[in-house]
Amino acid sequence: MAVSKSELFKLSATQAAELIRRDHISAQDYAQALLDRVRYRDPQVRAWVYLDEKVILDQAKWLDSLPVEKRGPLHGVAVGIKDIFLTKDMPTRYYSRLHAHDGNAAADSAAVAILRSAGAIIFGKTATTEFASMTEGGPCTNPNNPKHTPAGSSSGSAAAVADYQVPLSIGTQTGGSIVRPGSFNGCYGFKPTWGTVSTEGVGRFSISADTPGFYARTVEDVELLARLFRIDSLMTAPLKPLSIAGAQVAFMKTHVWPNAGPGTHAAWDLAHRLIENHGGKIEDVELPEAFSRCSEWRETVVIQEARAAFLSKYCEDKSKLHVDIVSLVENEDLPSPKEVLEAHDGIARLRTEWDQIARNYDIIIAPSAVDEAPEGLEDTGIAVFCSMWTILHVPAMNVPGFKGACGLPIGLTVVGSRYSDMEVLQGGKAIGAVFNTSQ
């Protein structure tokens, strides 16, 4: 593969890793190409809240000096880091005034340490909302149209990948903070099964819901990260080949469907036709009534856990917190312990039930968001389309492929049972290929 230097930024992570490992290109040239892309595009996109050319090029230089046998699976590949993951060579600031002057961490967060050990260039810190918990927009814009929101809270991580500024990034999802930005910006956004990627060194919002995950422009690149994080070790048996032709494909509108706008309606219908045309055996599946309580139960759990998470911030200096975070801590009108336990235990029962349902299908498709990204940067959108999968702890990935009325991306979600992460990626790859025949 011959690639001109000016086109290096378009490489997928898998392609870049291969070329750098074989010394066909240097990590420094690759990093420089991405930096040029950032310089050209980021004044408008504003995906980065911390990016230091010297820190990047020093890493690249050091990586170029390593002999081939010491090069890891991500050798020289640039990764964007949501600004709630601790990094030892960059500050971590949570888009919070409370942490505005924090310096570098003593040690990397677990996810960053794994990436760095694999030879990744920790490229910079990406824009988020305050403590990844607010829907009030940060500085970032949608790379497809700067007047539209990139969603949140993993705003910069999704925008930087969709905009070819880096091939990979990491984010977190507590409601819909990985999948929705994936849909709004137009890239793959994968939230693995809860507990498979450590949240050590990651800002806390809700312990039962917070889940780190990945962005990429190809499923192959998502798989690269899934293997790096050993998510493939959770498979009970090797993956069987999957073809849309003959596959059992469930379409699940779920209880959130009444919120869906025309763009998501159109994407849904088109996906239906495309998969049918490719020979998929479609079943429109309605979930048992109990699942309609999932979003509300998640809300109850998150409100209570957020209070525990933000108490320290509140004690340190409440004047530096968003008023909604202050009232989360101060509010006496919380869910009662009885309601919290009902929510925890209700969700636990649904997890078992969901797994049984999910195992009946090869691929399960659900909506990712209300519609394409709305105009305006103030509001990053609602999480309700994704929050059910988050609290059920199941793998969920946005698959891009459609466009809304303004021409902005719309994706759909592929989901599965707990620990079926690699199957979800495989299914996402198959439907992603089919969706993209429509363009």
Place this chain on the structure above:
Amino acid sequence: MAVSKSELFKLSATQAAELIRRDHISAQDYAQALLDRVRYRDPQVRAWVYLDEKVILDQAKWLDSLPVEKRGPLHGVAVGIKDIFLTKDMPTRYYSRLHAHDGNAAADSAAVAILRSAGAIIFGKTATTEFASMTEGGPCTNPNNPKHTPAGSSSGSAAAVADYQVPLSIGTQTGGSIVRPGSFNGCYGFKPTWGTVSTEGVGRFSISADTPGFYARTVEDVELLARLFRIDSLMTAPLKPLSIAGAQVAFMKTHVWPNAGPGTHAAWDLAHRLIENHGGKIEDVELPEAFSRCSEWRETVVIQEARAAFLSKYCEDKSKLHVDIVSLVENEDLPSPKEVLEAHDGIARLRTEWDQIARNYDIIIAPSAVDEAPEGLEDTGIAVFCSMWTILHVPAMNVPGFKGACGLPIGLTVVGSRYSDMEVLQGGKAIGAVFNTSQ
């Protein structure tokens, strides 16, 4: 209350806070008294892995300069911090060679930030085992006899409090790492309901089990911390007065009882008699058979989550890890996803069932450990007596009061339903008073 300077170290946290708030003693004099105690005792006990007189006295000096209206509930009170909680003015090293040269954190862990905001003196970092996950002993000894283990992994936090070096400390429990050291050293050790104290900035072992908690020499002091961390906000109704006379007291040996040694047998029988003599209505309760699977299910969950937790350490430099941690990551013979899900879902069902059982009693008593602390520092003991309560997410506190054959402390555990934390403390206070009539 008049206290001579040489006796200041004996004050409870509640007493010290009251005296310092009213300027009857200065934070500096109090800190100096504790430092003198440390200098006298710690060459033998070795509870501290980091303790800097200047950092302590600077905090005390600054606290003394604050006007009365700016003094928090822990103003001037010294707190020991298990060396897996990030601190901005001290390094955090996890008793790991991998972190042996780490510097200060950019920001305090959530629990430390709450303590510091309340005016506590962050006194130093206490000894633990490697990543709070190993039972191979650290440097710390049992203050009652230096030839005996102080237990682990919150070894130094329990030993420092039991030895009057500080009145309070924080630790974490994933199996029995708060309650067992409480029993072995002879102090109260309280593990609250999971999720009530944030683990942000705390070394990860198992996300479903890791629970921060507190050590103190009086229940009043534990309550001081419980209120500071807003655990009292989880009560549905104000506490009703509790007296042992007429109280429904359950004694639950649980499935671990066959492991109990003569010291725990004797403590159990004596506790039985004491509570009966004080008019308690005792019921010896056998749990349904399903609860006997709890420890094994917890083990399955922890093994799998530990692998996710330690993958980053392994990737960074496996040569610096304990061989057991290396094999946790490398071991291909892990519980299968099916077994892990069976464990998660089985435990979730038992949580609901346990709460229903627990609500029938005013006080529930269970064993804390096999026996008094055994001789030898190599092995910190087994967690099985406590691990069931950890994974059920319920509040559990060691209540000291008994002695073993070598004259070392033995405690019993008081437990309750999820979110009954304040009731558990109240029950612990009542039985603690009764137990101590025996001495």
